[in-house]
Amino acid sequence: MKKEGVLFDLDNTLYGYKLPHQKALNVVYSFLKKEIQISKIKFIRLYDLSKQEIKRELSGTASAHNRILYFQRLIEKTHNTVHPHIILKLYNLYWNTFLKNMKLDRGVLETLKRIHKDKIKIAIVSDLTTNIQLKKIKKLGLTRYIDFLVTSEEAGSEKPHSIMFLLALNKMRLKPEATLFVGDDLSKDIAGSNAVGIESVLISRKKNKKLSGEDYKKANHVIKDIKEVLKILNE
Ligand SMILES: [Mg+2]
Structure with missing residues (x-):
């Protein structure tokens, strides 16, 4: 079936998370020191x-990723009390540095441009808070x-919960068969899209963790370069 929409994961699918995260944590540390x-x-x-404590307490929700909660918990450990100005400072330093150091992965821009030009709808489906993800898209x-x-x-729930995928399809006014999902996470992106009947594309760049042969079978397509999405759309 001709595809009319592509859903993309954001973190580690369109840009690399590790480098901006490490730079952001370094700046946070320099301030705290x-x-x-x-x-x-x-x-x-x-x-x-x-982070582990917050993730355990809020697992499955967007708040489990909220850096303000990580920094609040951290300061409550180091200072034994809440310090609003320090917590807010760390949070702002973290995200300002993170956003400044993000870089689109190779081929992402031209791939999105092409899809957009071909009048195929594009959605981003991501586990985090809207405020931050909007800033990333803009930046x-x-x-x-x-x-x-x-x-x-x-x-209200994270991938692989079907609500994430169904809400995107609903916004795009498309049936699952008319779409592709492109993501880097087997248990979230691929399992979640397979469950609602969306054709799944696993992007596995060299730097990502090694996958087994069995893993490869879980996705409908496995690609190394995001530009291969264009080939799949033309099949
Ligand atoms: Mg991801």
């Missing part, structure tokens, strides 16, 4: 611990190519 005596190792340990220069955004904050 001036406030209190804390080693980098201790800071990373406390950040990871705070990555994707605004004019993206027709719709669905976040887990808005849907």
Whole structure:
């Protein structure tokens, strides 16, 4: 069936998450080091611990990724009290640095341009808060190519919950058979789209973790370069 829409995951599908995240954490640490005596190792340990706690307590919701909660928990550990100005400062430093250091992966812009030009609708379906994902879309220069955004904050559940996929289809006014989903995560993106009958495309770049032969069978297509989406659309 001719495809009329493509759904994309955002993080690690259209841009690499690791580098901007590491730079952002470094800037956060440099600021905190001036406030209190804390080693980098201790800071990373406390950040990871705070993140794990929030993820465990809020698993399956967009708030599980909210950096403001990680930093609040971290400061409550280091200062033994809430410090609004420090927490807000860390949060703003983190995201300002993150957004400044994001870079689209190779071939993403030309692929989205082509799809948009061919009058195929584009949606981004992503597990995080809407505020941050809107800022990323804007900063990555994707605004004019993206027709719709669905976040887990808005849907109330995260991928692979069907609501994420169905909400996107509903916004695009398309049936699952008329769409493709492109993402990097087997258990979220691929399992979730397969469950609602959307043709799934796993993007597996070299830097991503190794997949087994069995894993490859789970997706309808496995690609190494995002431009291969155009070939699939023309099949
Ligand atoms: Mg992803």
